[in-house]
Amino acid sequence: MNAGTNPIDQRGRVVLVTGGTMGIGLACALAFGRQGAHTVLTYRWGTADQDEVRAQFAAAGAPEPLIVEADVSQEDDTTRLLEAIAQRHPGVDVLISNVAFALKTTGFEAWSQRALHRSIDYSAWPLASYTRALHQRFGRYPKHVLGLSSDGPDGFFMNYDFVAASKAVLETFCRYLNFRLFDHGVRVNVVRSRLVRTASFDATFGEEFHAFLEALGGFEDCYTTPEEIANVVLMLASGLCDAVGGQVIMVDRGFEFFDNLMGIAERARAKGKLVWKPGEPS
Template identity: 25%
Template sequence: MAGSAAKKINPPQEQDHQPGRETEMHPKPDYMPKFQGNGRLAGKVAIITGGDSGIGRACAVLFAREGAEVALVYLEETEDAKITAAAVKAEGKQALLLRGDVGDKTFCDNVVGKTIEECGKLDVLVNNAAEQHPQDDITDISPEQLQKTFQTNLFGYFYLTQAAMPHLKSGASIVNTTSVTAYRGSPQLLDYSSTKGAIVAFTRSLAGSLAEKGIRVNAVAPGPIWTPLIPATFPADKVAEFGSTQPMKRAGQPNEVATCHLFLACEESSYLSGQVLHPNGGEIVGG
């Protein structure tokens, strides 16, 4: 977040619910793919969590343009999810809408079961759903907040991956969404940053575990991206300057991140596993 000298690049706005609704944002995030498809995911089936909006929506539409059928997992933002499903169908592909909480293991088992039932197989899993709740001091983080943040951001990744494993064959891909905060931290997002650091370790460990099975596991660590999570997290004045302190002096758009997920999901990255891509507007981070 920037100080008082930061440039205002978005209209001030905020939302009072997590993880936020894209229908209430202005301007709307740019999620449509920039280029024609080339069949990179032709014949594939993908599950995308947090698929209703933001990075998840951009991934869903891009994957569909590249030939994949898509199962869209979302918490409660039905209007956003329907818009995403319509965009997927406009690309000529199936969109399966699955509403529920990824922090619930039974729901995650059902997500995979319904995807197999409707689509017949599973080739790509994109673990992307997340929530964040800023607090000024670690003592302000309640046990309930800590549990919920880890339940959504980390446990959900484990649950869905566990459910998917019996169906993933050699050549399958798992792509996890972590964050720049895993590398540089975030003083007001202690629990969120901790989950994102854990996702990096999860990605690297799982990649080693699954290498001999021919299943690749990688991650994407976005910087400040214009998604519903931003007005649902920060006060209006902070939203107005969101992204302005990056080297590129702006927030990124979801369609500038989804291309990273696509690359890691498809065979163009066939010699990459356990790696993290960093679409963050030019910020240099270690690791």
């Protein structure tokens, strides 16, 4: 790999990915690792099979990651994490805030102020708190700060009330944080995704949702992959996209545009799964 021929060479850079041992977070870490970056992955609640994660990095020819158990909502865990990073690296160049956690809200009776605050603590506030903590510990901000969001704030998703609210906060933080840190040369952006089948997606919406999509006949291939999202994150932090700041970027293959009844019907018809002919224009 040569920096002169590879415009996204990440050798020498340190990338911190919260919730980086599975799903989209792991895909992001691997995308940077393949380009030579040193990665730091956090997890909590015993969710990481560390041997399996390291095996994936080895198979990708990536440097072995530093894996640290750390709860993003706990200051003591954040302090321990930064000390672990400091033992190996002089700072962090890229922060990817990926952790999202919220109570499943099956009805209005499940709403509570405590649950809302908890959701924001996990899904939105770390974009700010980790950025600030990294500056305090290493004397510099990450050059690139990225958050992972969804289009939950703009449309209905089952059981998603508090996740959507916290993602709206995250996206607002993105814009203001980019302004606040602009003169420090920091670029802050958020990458939105729509339907990405991960373990957390299944836990939120359930297996039945996939059967429902198949029954519709038009959305079997609507899922964006974690790897596709990771590639966009990599490009935003590569240095090639530094003219982009404070933006919320949708990555969904254009699915959002035709995710409606007409789009469902037309795709099903085109695939021979629905006998339907559009009316002639008047």
